Amino acid sequence: MDEIVAEYIRRTVLKIPRDEIKMMLQKWGFLSEAQLQTLNFHQIKDNISQEVVQLCEENSADIKQAAVLDIIYNHIYQNKRMWSVYQMRKTGEELEYFDLTDFKKKFKRRLRSALKNVTITFREYEDNAIWIRVAWGTPYRQPNQYKPSYVVYHSQTPYVFISASVLKSNLPLLCQALIVASNYHDIREMELRSHSLNSLKDIVFKRYSQNFQTYCPKPLQGKTVEPESVDLRIINENRNEKERIQRLNQEAFGDGPQPILQFAQYKLETMFKSSPELDVLDKKEPFRCLVKFSSPHLLESLKSLAPAGMADAPLSPLLTCIPHKARNYFRIREKKGLFPGSFVSP
């Protein structure tokens, strides 16, 4: 077995938490049950990984099998990576039957014709997701297995989720191969990024609970909004205000759990508006400024701002439109014309 493969398998096993190694090796299916029985999972990980490499040696593992183990790891720990969303577009409306083998063949052919040294691995999952792992090399170097790109494609949708490796130069080639293989016409990057792959899917597949613009009449006077049991001796003076905030929040965010995003970024290219006496800027050029909101669960924290008393309700539509517009990177420019203000660029 190749030294590179051995080292790669060893490092991959080291990444896995000790309690999960057995489960992942079983999922991998490369080592037989008998072989797995011989492994002692109670020793330090260093030793476990050495033993695994020994067994793989016996079975003559090659890079293809090692890559599958890597996909399995990244599928379970998908939230460690940052995912971007891409949308593909077709010219016509023809609904073509999706052939998986055809897709894989075309994808491999396209990539290999441009770049000889690539490792391409596919794995299908139950929710119609096709995971693709690509390790990139150059005409003169073997693929770097430690910096692969991952692509998740749901064949019934025009969306592709990509977690690119650091080498951004391979991205155009990857996109090209995707549209050729899936019979689309072109692909564009959406301004939507997150660590949580499932949340990205929820947003673009519209699986989160949305609020529809129906008229919500004010609740009857007798109904209390507070869900927790409160001591009746505590009297809340601003109950009307609290109910109003609750209602506006519900209209803006809906009732269900919010998709998990980590950032919202607003690039301002607007003019600085100050009172005439201050006159901060001599030149009348756009004041470039970047506002970034970050949080482990951005939408949930935005939702709790108004009830916590930290912001006025209703919140700015720039914040509440994030799931509907399926983007968390915005560029705000000056609105040209009669009405001074700002608008969000598409």
Added chain:
Amino acid sequence: HIATSLPLPSERDHLRPRIDLIVFVIDIKSKYSLKNVEASLAYVDANFFLGKVYFLVTGVGRVNCCSVEMNAVCKLGETYCSPVLFCELELEGVRVATAQRLLRTLQICAGLVPGFSALSFSLLMRNSADD
């Protein structure tokens, strides 16, 4: 009665009993909190400042999250001649202890403890804080 700011909504005026003690809660982690309290102080009748107003500062456990300067809070207490209490409401033990303190203070302010008036008690509180 808990309220997010003053003045209190007027529609409940007829339901409110006599107010014996006002505690302004300032969250050290939020500048907005201090500003809100300062704005609400303007709506308090001057009589309350004779020992019936207290400032409760919470969030002191998280020194690295402080947005409000301690000086600003202490100055506020001095300007309005009212004691400042410090606590950390997120800790169960401290919360219970603070609640007991406030209840005792409320008893005094309501005139239920013979020999103590709200004014004399607040002077006691402020002098001991300065030492």
